[in-house]
Amino acid sequence: MPIVTEPKIIAGNSNLPLAKAVSRRMSLYRGMSVGLVDARVERFNDQEIFVEVYENVRGEDMFIMQSTSRPANDNLMELLIMADALRRSSAARITAVIPYFGYARQDRRTKARTPITAKLVANMIHEAGIERVLTMDLHATQIQGFFDIPVDNLYASPVFALDIMKQFEGQLEDVMIVSPDVGGVARARELAKRIGAPLSIVDKRREKPGEVAEMTVIGDVTGKKCIIVDDICDTAGTLCKAAEVLMDHGATEVHSYITHGVLSGPAVERVTNSVMKSLVITDSIAATEDVAAAPNIRIVPTAPMFAQAILNIWNGTSVSSLFETDTLGPIYEGIL
Template identity: 85%
Template sequence: MPSVTEPKLISGNANQPLAGAISRRMSMHRGVNVGLVDARVERFNDGEIFVEVFENVRGEDMFIIQPTSNPANDNLMELLIISDALRRSSAARITAVIPYFGYARQDRRTKARTPISAKLVANLLTEAGIERILTMDLHAAQIQGFFDIPVDNLYASPIFALDIAHHFKGKMNDLMIVSPDVGGVARARELAQRINAPLSIVDKRREKPGEIAEMTVIGDVTGKSCIIVDDICDTAGTLCKAAEVLIEKGAKEVHSYITHGVLSGPAVERITNSKMKSLVITDSIQPTQPVLDAKNIRIVPTAPMFAQAIMNIWHGTSVSSLFEHGTLAPIYEGMYTVGA
């Protein structure tokens, strides 16, 4: 096998700006050009996906950057076919970098005769020749157990902690972290501990899917700047309703930090007209133009974290070290002036 000199990146069409940013970041750290492998990923007239790799990848350590966001099925098929092309081209190892793991909300059977689609996707990825997964904020941590290959699940909370410390400088004592439902308490608690803030919970009850019957705030939010924390914002109905309830209960202002901005349907309009002062999302999903134009939506970059994680995987060093402030802060140096 030829000696591997640099990790090699290849991107599908799901989020090329993020892939480019990761490539530039790695090039800066490595001191050499770590460009994206020259390839074409296109569709025939009937919608079939075709991939052609124009560079030699024999014996190389390959990283495919491809979130499985909307259109989820197309982006998933791109990922599978790119992997098959690399495997048949004798790549030494194939790692799928999936910033947003689609189908993660279908992680269990909620009623009779329903699928566990997240497990099916895990099987498909493994069968396509992928030997390692790198993702961020899986909707359900147990999805890691659906794979028989290594899965590195990064967390956005360390990035959010840096962003909060920068944008709420001098106001840290007024903050209250809020989980929008009971299921997200662990995620919210983790961020609350990072910034040494109290925790509140919004308990929601549904009459039927898509409709929220009642919301109850657990904890005193009077006079607080509330920060709602969650992993996914889809149609933003729950998020906007939670912001209204918090304001009604005496919160001074409401902000939200969400890892994956799916933001489908009426989401952007709802957020623009909501009680939320700001919504912060990552670029794990390529933002649409309406998202970029929204006055109260802000995007924080994940490329520095993903670039460092890829280099750590390639070097065989710790990925979990990126969860620590002391390791992550230097990676984001220059983006944030951290301090309370």
């Protein structure tokens, strides 16, 4: 078998800007060019997906970069078909780099006769020949247990902590971290500990799915610069209402740090017209033109973290070292 000399990255169509940014960052770290593998991922007239890899990948350590974001089904199928193409081309190892793992919200049976789609997707990924998964901020961490292969789940909180410490320099004593619901307390507490800020919770009650009937603020936010922390922002209805409730309870400013900006439907318009001073998201999902043009939406890069994680996997070194702010600080120096 040939000796593996460099990691090779192949990208689907879901988030090409992020894939190119990761390859540039890896080139910087390695001191040599690490380009994307030359391939085409196209569709026939009936929308069947076709993949052709133009480079030799026999015996190589392959990394497929593909978020399973909107359109989730198309992007998921691209990932599976690319994995099959690489497996049949005798790649030594195939790692799926999935910055945003779709279907993660369907991680348990909430009612009778409903699926656990996250487990189904995990099975499909495994059966396609993928041997490892690298993702970020899974909606539910127990999804790692749905896989029979190693899963490395990166966290956005160290990057968010670096950004908050820079954006609110000299004002950290006025910052309050807020969880938008009881289920997200662990995520919010983790970020609060990193920056030494207090924690508050917005308790929401729903009369029916998609509609929030009542919100209660647990904790005193009077005079505080509130930062709402969550993993996914979809239609932004709950987020914008939570911001209004916080302002009504005496907050001076409301900002939000959300890992995955799904931002579907009226989300961008809602955020633009809301009382939120800023919404900070990562580039795990490719930004639409509306998102990029929104005056109060800012995007922080994940390419430095993913590039280092890929190199650590390839080298057989620790990925968990990237959970620490001290480790990421030098990587993000001059970026945030």
